Amino acid sequence: MPKHVVSVSIGSSKRNAKAEVRLESLNETFILERIGTDGSWEKAIELVRSLDGKVDAFGLGGADLYVWAGKRRYTFRDSLRLARAAQKTPMLDGSGLKHTLERKAVQDLEPMIGWKGKKVLVPSAIDRFGLAEALTEAGAQVLYGDFIYALGIDIPLRTLSALRTWAYILLPIITQLPFKWLYPTGEKQEKQVLDWRQKYFRWADVIAGDWHFMRRYMPQDMQGKIILTNTTTQDDLTFMRARGITTLITTTPRLSGRSFGTNVMEAFFVAAAGKYPLSEQEYLEYIEKLGLRPQVTEL
Structure with a gap:
């Protein structure tokens, strides 16, 4: 069975x-x-x-x-x-697998991407701390967008130490808030928000992490960009092609047309x-x- x-x-x-x-x-x-x-x-x-x-x-x-x-x-x-x-x-x-699988994915992708100096946007790094650490260790120029995309505050974090310090201060409070205040759930996952947050997508060579944050704030023109994420469907691939994204890399395998x-x-x-x-x-x-x-x- x-x-x-x-x-x-x-x-x-x-x-x-x-x-x-x-x-x-x-x-x-x-x-x-x-x-x-x-x-x-x-x-x-x-x-x-x-x-x-x-x-x-x-x-x-x-x-x-x-x-x-x-x-x-x-x-x-x-x-x-x-x-x-x-x-x-x-x-x-x-969370246990993110810490291992996504860290390993960064190492495996080194020959293809060459992380050193690459501009990488991670819209939400707190729920992918292993990924954030691995990108920093690989020498990427990383922008952690937790304030920007979860809280709507234009404060880009550019070092892992800054991310960690703010996490220690804010997470005891943030984790007690309604989850829908922080992350798109239900129908919100299908809606796009086209505002000032798009500028950080334009800056980046690679956008890595949670797909729903990416989809929600992604500009129309993503020509030449690389997406590193996991949960994607055939509709998501159509969405990416329409925006000119060059390459999709998923850390989990595609089964029956989607990555789980x-x-x-x-x-x-x-x-x-x-x-x-x-x-x-x-x-x-x-x-x-x-x-x-x-x-x-x-x-």
Whole structure:
């Protein structure tokens, strides 16, 4: 019987997907499913309760449960309500895998991109601290846009130390706010905001991190730009081509025409291992065992 992974997402139901994956290396079949609740936390909680104990692992999509700054971990209040609805089945938000898979992706992409001096915009670095650290270590010229895109304040952060300092100050407060104030959920994921924030896209050679922040604030002309992200659909590829984006790189593989989020892949690893939690080393072992590499799509 296939192992079943369900990502319960606060995002749009238009992005729902389901794929069956056979892994010969593990001699197992997996069903990976994503179900959006269009911004409703209550629907998401009911869905988790109805599937709890009936599936092998949950992903939490469209929101973060945890964010990291250095070695400190912070928990979002809204997401914790949802996570507590899962009493029997483990729930993963992708934060563990982001720290390993995305860091490794930066290293793997060095021969192709040549990070040193490359101008990279990370619209939201707090939920991808491993990516932020890896880009800095690789010598990229990075602009961390957390103030700009999450809070609407024109304060670009250009060093990892500044990002970490502000995270220590603000995250204890920010994680207690309604998540929808900070991140596009439900129908907001489909809407574009064309304002002053577009100038930072024009500055960058590469835009890396969360796709929904990118899509929401992306200018019409993105000629020659590279996108490094994970959760994308066929419609997203059409959107990128219309804006002239040269290359899409996803850190997770494309299955049934789309790349699933890190929360799905982290839940997938836990289902495959049959235990929770997994250590950072165990995540790396599964990444190697499954041969996960950044997937490059020339647009």
